[in-house]
Amino acid sequence: MTTDINRRRFLRGAAGAAAASGFMQINPDFFISSAFAATGKPMTFLSAENITGNWDPTAHTTLSQKNIEGFVMGFLTRTPMRLDNPGAVNNELATSINLLDPHRLEIKLRQDIVFHDGKPFKAEDVKATFEYGALPDRPAQWYPGPTETLTITTPDDYTVIIDTSKGGYPAHLFIFLASFLPIMSAKDIAEGPGGVLSQRLNGTGPFKFVAQQGNDTVLEAFDGYFKGKPAIPAIHFTFVGDSTTRMLSLMNGQASIVERLEPEQVATLESNPAISINKVVSVENKYLWFRCSKPPFDDPRVRMAACHAIDRTQILEVLGSAGHASSNFVSPVKFGYIDLPNYPEYDPDKCQALLAEAGFPKGVGLPPLEYITSVGFYPKTKEYGEIIAAMLQEQGLPVSLTVLEPAAWNERLYDRPGGGPGHMVDCGWSTASPEPDLVLRTHFHSSSHRITGIVDKDIDASLDKERSAPTLEARQKILQEETMPLIASKMPALSLFTSVMIHAMQKEFVGLYIYPDGSMDASAAA
């Protein structure tokens, strides 16, 4: 039996509570038809984050590099997640995606597309991309199962069938992936991980990669783009680490778009008639990760006590417009989000009861606890870190805050055998997809050991169950009624809030963005 995926229903589920998200994808139409495109000027984007230097899209999860890929690479679909039009789907390289049965997905492809190196785009490229990206050693780890769990066939040059029977997980998981996995050329992939893939980007998007000049990634309009050559001749995507520098560059007209504004800068720019501010609830939640593989946070009662000691409304007050309240482990723009009824709220009495139950009445007997945070990358981490430390100390938890610059913090971030450094770590997690497992499974499944190091059979079983649900509706139900509440009852991490990413741009650039996975209408561009 062939079952067409009902796009509208799917996206309503995916974006039920969605606002726009801060992951920047581009709307290709903008480059063709907007008023800015007509001016013929190059565009300068100032990024707050540097790139990895390895152009293989499967080698990183770095947001800034994903943004560059959004300009250069082609995607099977681009999927809006806007409240006012959750059903909108823009097919790009795909013309249709149909679920043939729970384990087989059929993707039909456009026939008039070429890569930047001249190679015609065919089914072999999708097959090669999926098979290569699912290799267990690829660092991005975006695929639901390793390559041996997939059987990908290409009945003709423009049809791809993905069969997940061997892996036992549903094929619909690839629908989520279709909107954000960049499609690579089979010819490039054939050279392997050490080949051309790591040296440059080669896609089917509106801009082609030209060169990396220091901190500046240079892109040029692609003549052979299937919607027509972009009128904007070039894009300069530049890493500028300092937010004040980025703001000044926008104000004097050198930059077209800047990202990650501090809340204080917004007020300055809002009064400038030439500049438009874009605040979006992002895919990124900020967390207080507990080291669950060593005492005292190997005891869920102590973790829960710490959660009840923290008043998250005070943290949001410090953050101002850079934070959005949420009560779940994933962002509201992710599939399956609900405000969890059992998400721990500030409750000193419960905190004390749990501490006593765990054998640490009023915190007596707890070892000194180190809370590691960074300064200089995320907004206000030091400020709210001090508040969290004070709130925990008030309940008797002997917490000391260690504030590190990003390199030193990153070095201490991840779990290691016997538990990672410190006892609690501040970190955000941003995955440019509606897929909740990119957070839940990555962090809370025993096989992952990412930051918390938690090993919990019940959570594993629940995560396996929701992943294997036959339909999206069934999966959403399991996520919301079983998996997420179960994790909230054990609290391996406290999601503090969802980040609001703030972009500022020259007025003529309004309309450029697509949020995950969605777009603002290019016709709305000034």
Next chain:
Amino acid sequence: MFVMNFLIRRLAQGVVIIFLVSLLIFTLLRVVPGDPVRMMAGGMAPDALIEQIAKDMGLRDPILVQFGRYAAGVVQGDLGQSFVRPANGAATGGATFNDSSRGERAEVFDLVVDALPMTLQLAALALAFALAFSGLVGIAGGLAPGRWPNKLAFYISSIFISLPNFWLGIVLTLLLSVKLGWLPAIGYNGFGYTILPAIILAVELSPVLIRTLTSSIAAQMGASYVAVGAVRGLSRSRIIANHVLRNASVPLLNLLGIQFSGLLGGVVIVEYIFDYPGLGLLTINAVLQRDFPLIQGIAIVTSAIFVLINILVDLAATSIDPRLEY
């Protein structure tokens, strides 16, 4: 002959200084917290792998052994490869430890040689601005002790020395670039982009130059040869131009050598604020990324520049006043 002896002696001293600076930087980098292998391999790499990589790279050998190996390379012009930056010129590294597709690392020499001309251009322009402005204000102040030009020089230098460069950078960018649109400010896309950061550095350099010029000219003007010169019928302007300025320039020249070190320090902050792609910006990124070879390479190059500038300054001072011996 004197010049040859002077150069040989001072260059030999310079080599010792550079050697000691390199050893100091090399040692300090290895005792501060922050394991570069963790940066290279990624936070998720197991400790055993970290140790293996560190061992393979010789980073667990005694510091002196590591330094000996490094110094042998430097003598042959090999400053090593960046731990983090790939050869394709991208901003940073950080792929995970088991990623087989990591590209070639960039040569430190290439990175430094790319950035150095930018910083030298900035430093030269800043010095030119500072000397022109300080000369104007300082000479006038020195020639009129106790009168308004002298007081003006005092006030200007007091104000300039109180202005933090990061603050001034932002304010002048807002004024000259954002509001008036006279100068470009951020990044580098032509010589014009050097002017604003050079002005900031010049403001930082000027106070000491103004004070030195004012006091040394005032002192020279009180010397007996000035009075005698007037008696011999020399005009005031000729006395000032041919004798006072020449004698007053010796302390200024010596000062310039020292100021240059301050300039290199100021360049780090100013280049960061203006996103100016010179040695300062490279240094900040290298420090943040624990890119040891790059930090060491920059330290060696800057100390060599510092030594050379001081030798040139001393040589110039000696030729102006042969009584001086360095």
